[in-house]
Amino acid sequence: MTPRARDEHVQPGSAGIDGSAGLYVHIPFCLTRCGYCDFNTYAGLEHLAGAYLEGLTLESDLAAPEWRDHTFVSVFFGGGTPTMLPSERLGDLLGSLRRRFSFDPAAEITVEANPDTVDGRALAGLLASGVGRLSLGVQSFDPAVLVSLERVHSPQSARTAFAAARSAGFQNVNLDLIYGANGETLESWRRTVEEAVALEPDHLSCYALTVEPSTRLGRKVAAGMVPPPDPDLQADMYHVACDLLGAAGYEHYEISNWATPGRRCLHNMGYWQGRPYLGLGAGAHSHRDGRRWWNVRPPRQYLDLLDGGELPIGGEERLSDAERATERLLLGLRVADGIPAQWLPDGRATPFVEDGLAERRGDRLALTDRGMLVANELVLAFAAGIGGVEPPGP
């Protein structure tokens, strides 16, 4: 595909010339809630699992007619912890989705899993039902950091889960890592990345820990009980990841994502490229034709609305031209492929290119590793004056 042809379908809102789309399925159950997590997930709500699965089926029934003309090229079971559900049930769910929507035969199908929630049997079951990609929430190989993050598993159980995935036959496994927890040093992080690399996963996501006000961590930081992450240390950690992973042959294809050749996460790429997606489940987000909408968050409310025969929509927005323009910069610049240089007025990017934050690659403009880490600032600077975003100050 030439870069130009790719531009055509990175325009948010264009339904994708080929009618391709992504499907996200939200499973809002976890063993316990981690201190930093503000996702729409619940500990101790497993008794709802049966009803919730039925709810997903009802929602699929209601949504399917609208998505007849789309082919789903990726499916992502996220959470929460999807593997809180028995693999047979996940398999059934996948089967019921296949009957209602049209899937690309080569669709990328991912399940998120946490160590201690999967064993060889379950993994084999997932693989058998068509799941080809596993994303493991490892976060760190330093036990002290896992405690600091209030994760309930050990580094060993992460290794065990990874080994189990490989022996079950998973050929596309991602590890999620988090850097910047209270007490984590640069050295500790380096070892975590090294250990991750040693396992030879196909894909790695490294996320800078973000303090969300509504979380336990957020409250502790606000109360001064825990220091907020040091952005400079996080920057150093990010560069350690860039260096080690680069040296190990991973491509840094998005701010927080690295992959071996050919293993970019197709589903996540869809978000950056503006491909339409349908989200099923409590709090799930969808996007199509310049409209973004999302389901109500509380699982019970989600189920009640479906019982009443209604789509459980909690809100929506239609993007103005200005918002679309900001968004396509925001999304496009996250990815290593960048944006067509002509999206920006002449010279707009020059000082940032000179500062080594951005780079011209042929007729495209992309952020460097250093630039990606300050993408917010760069998007604001680039967007100033175009698409209705006013320049700061007179």
Place this chain on the structure above:
Amino acid sequence: MDQRLIRNFCIVAHIDHGKSTLADRFLDVTHAVAERQMREQYLDRMDLERERGITIKAQAVRLAYPHDGVEYELNLIDTPGHVDFTYEVSRSLAACEGAILLVDAAQGIEAQTLANFHLARDAGLSIVPVVNKIDLPAANPDGVAEELAELVGAEPQDVLRVSAKSGAGVTELLRALIDRVPSPSGDPAAPLRALVFDSSYDPYRGVVAYLRVVDGEITGRSRVVFMSNRSTSESEEVGVFAPDASPRPALTAGDVGYLITGVKDLRQAKVGDTVTLASRPAGKALPGYREPKPMVWSGLYPAEGGDYAVLRDALDKLKLSDAALVYEPESSLALGFGFRCGFLGLLHMDIVKERLEREFNLELIATAPNVEFRVIRQTEVISVHNPSEMPQPGTYDYVEEPFVLATVVTPSSFLGPVMELCQQRRGSLQDLRYLSPERAEVHYLLPLAEIIFDFFDLLKSRTRGYASLDYEHWGYERSDLVRVDLLLQGEAVDAFSSVVHRDKAPTYGRAMAERLRELIPRQLFEVAIQATIGSRVIARETVRAKRKDVLAKCYGGDITRKRKLLEKQKEGKRRMRRVGRVDVPQEAFIAALRVDQQPAGRQP
């Protein structure tokens, strides 16, 4: 009204000695305000006055008081005590024949007691000395009455004693006022001459002129002439403040009241002007007021650039109720279009800024205040209101700065520390007098720039709060002043420039550079901050480059949240000022002001 039954007087005193509270008691005794509407310091009507517990604007009120079987008309003006508002006092004096000089029995005579006494005496008013707060446990009514008698040249037994809080002595005071304050002596039959001693702007009715009728009569339907510019208009309404505006058919010689002409031209009712009648104009205008001289200047800029016109209109309107305010348009590279405004002091500046923000719904940036300098170049004298306009060294002969004659009243035991402080501030002693064996009055010539910012706080802290300060403009003297510029990435930011004494420049420059380092957020590149005098760098600081600012995770396709966060960030940026490539938050411009007030190394 028979002029013999009119008494026009004001209450003057040092700040907080109880003027407005005494006015409350007068309102009580004369039943001017319904009981359930009464509240403390009733005449302090502005929100700002009530919040701060001080009077900012003089307030006139008419009281009806029966005495010896006849009803007297008492026109009372409550005045502010703070030194910044002395101009309000002097204008009020011109509308009166008498003044109550009020002194707190626990504090004794203070600096504004002296200042206001001299003003009232020079205006030819009869002075009624009164000791207030005699109910306080710490009160020393006898001692204070003696000091006060000595000051005004009366006998201690002529000094009245009241408690404005309990009302004790207030009726006696009213009687004394009737006895001692002369009634007005204008000619009711002569052509109208009325002094505009104040004004305000009413959004519904336009300009309200506050009048003291000296001669003649004005009715609600007459053609009036403002004598300074000969402009004429129809009077729509005249009336009195009782204490709310109440229309009357006419105001006659001796009366104090208001005039509404429905004029929307804000410049027409100039304070100090004389109003007469078109049908029978007076020959000679009344002596007006001397324009007050601004003490400090500061740039006021709308935080939202588009509000420039709103700000101009707001200043025009505010000027009507604050005659001391002066302003001229200016522009700044950093702040855009705004006004350089002259104020009578920092409190005045603060009040004006806050009134503009509240009453006109504006958000403003004020630059660090400065005094007015004079640059002498051969025969040319250039007045500089804005430090960034100060020419580069070597291009002029010398610079002059304003000096004030300061009066400090202090317990004698603190004379040492007071004089030391004045000396440190480049002061020269002019006079030292004892009000009593325990209290002294010292006079110093001081550069205005040395006292306007933190001097008062230091004075208070070195005298355990006992000393008080008053000052008046003296004149210009030659000084060794230099301009300190602040540079970001090598580019001078005009709004940060300051003119300071050469000896103090390095400390000032360092303090400013440090403050800016704290206030300027990290940007995508390293920001160099320098303080310079001419081409010489006296301080430097760096703001390190920002390295991380990104939303790491895009959770489950929630792009909306990401975009909203970014929009919030954008809004924050929009409120910053861009200097070259550097985004400077508005607080930085305000902080510059604080550095000025408390130069490092000079804190007590």
